[in-house]
Amino acid sequence: MRLIFRTLLTAAALAAALPALADGTDDGKKVYMTKSCMACHGMKGAKPVMTYPALAGQNEKYLLNQLKDIKAGKRVGTIDETTGHPFVQGMTDIMHLVDENDLKNVAKYLAEQKPGAPKALDPAPAPEEIAAGEAAYNSLGCKSCHGKDGMKPSTKTYPFLAGQNRAYLIRAMTEIRDKTRVNGQSKLMFGTIKKASDAEIAAMASWLSQIDRSAE
Ligand code: HEC
Ligand code: HEC
The missing domain is CATH 1.10.760.10 (Cytochrome c-like domain)
Incomplete structure (x- = not known):
């Protein structure tokens, strides 16, 4: 009886461990x-x-x-x-x-x-640059898909932007605006990003790159 019980226990432990291995x-x-x-x-x-x-x-x-x-x-x-x-x-x-x-x-x-955690920018951007980035993000309508502060994409196939590498953000936005990057769902963004100037893209990248998602 004891042996059977132990065998059952072992089987249960194994079954519990399996999903962890298979996930x-x-x-x-x-x-x-x-x-x-x-x-x-x-x-x-x-x-x-x-x-x-x-x-x-x-x-x-x-x-x-x-x-x-x-x-x-x-x-x-x-x-x-x-x-x-x-x-x-x-x-x-x-x-x-x-x-x-x-x-x-x-x-x-x-x-x-x-x-x-966000990588500190060198040289540190002026406070006006950060404010301009936030203002452009909100007025251009980026929030409807990437969420408040780039922290809450509205769909699981949309990316988080907060805390992303600044230089990468600039490149990604510019490439999507200029239709160099057209894969996946990029076209959903064309109408919005085409209104962004180079200066606005740089400011949005400065602002977004410094938003901390590490404490979530
Ligand atoms: C209608 C929804 C929508 C709007 C509005 C939108 N985006 Fe996007 N964005 C997307 C989607 C979808 C992708 C991913 C495209 C893909 O599948 O490759 C994306 C990708 C990006 C990327 C690339 C991220 C990465 O990791 O490569 C950046 C940066 C970005 N968006 C910034 C912005 C900014 C800034 C605005 C406002 C000017 C904006 N987006 C407006 C849907 C949107
Ligand atoms: C030699 C450097 C290099 C290696 C190795 C590499 N990557 Fe990348 N990866 C990049 C670069 C650069 C980009 C951005 C490309 C661009 O700007 O279009 C990228 C983009 C990505 C993206 C898209 C990110 C986004 O926000 O859109 C994912 C996901 C990714 N890499 C995952 C991986 C994985 C997983 C591996 C290993 C199997 C890998 N990478 C190996 C350099 C590398």
Whole structure:
């Protein structure tokens, strides 16, 4: 009797442990650590190098859609003058190392990571620049899709913007406005972003990049 009870207990413990093993987070971490993602996007996706995007705490569906588009070569962008190749090239080059399942797992892992604290800007932007960024964001109507302060995307396939790398934000907005980046749901944004000047884009990026999502 005792033995049967113990066997049942063991089975129950195993069953409880299984979903944790099968949910992809551990597998996603392994992909992130072994397929060179960390070299460019930093520890846990929260400390990107140079002008590369932060990924920690981004919407899972948005991440997965971008990963699929990058793997399929659908997401293109401007040329990085320091390398002479598109910014996304280094990443595209390693995408043969990952399959569809890896992409699902790594998107899940990254969405569960805590967003990093904002990276201080050097030189620090003037208070007027930050205020102009917030004003442009609110008057252009970005809030309807990305939420108040870029903190609450209205749909799971839309990205968070708060705390994102400033240089990356400028590039992403400019590329979508100029229709260089047209993959996925980019076209939903065309009508709004076309009204933004270069100065407004820079100001919005300064403001958004300094909003802290790490304490959530
Ligand atoms: C050589 C550097 C490099 C490597 C390695 C790399 N990435 Fe990237 N990644 C980038 C750059 C640069 C961009 C932005 C491209 C652009 O500006 O269009 C990017 C974009 C992304 C995006 C879209 C982010 C957004 O906000 O739209 C995701 C998701 C992503 N990378 C995940 C990964 C994962 C997962 C791996 C590993 C399998 C990886 N990256 C490996 C450089 C890299
Ligand atoms: C109608 C909805 C909508 C509106 C309004 C909108 N966006 Fe977007 N935005 C999106 C969607 C959807 C994406 C992702 C596109 C994709 O699937 O690749 C996006 C992507 C972005 C990105 C790229 C994020 C990344 O990680 O690469 C930035 C930056 C951005 N939006 C800023 C803005 C700003 C600033 C405004 C206001 C001027 C704005 N958006 C207005 C829907 C919208």
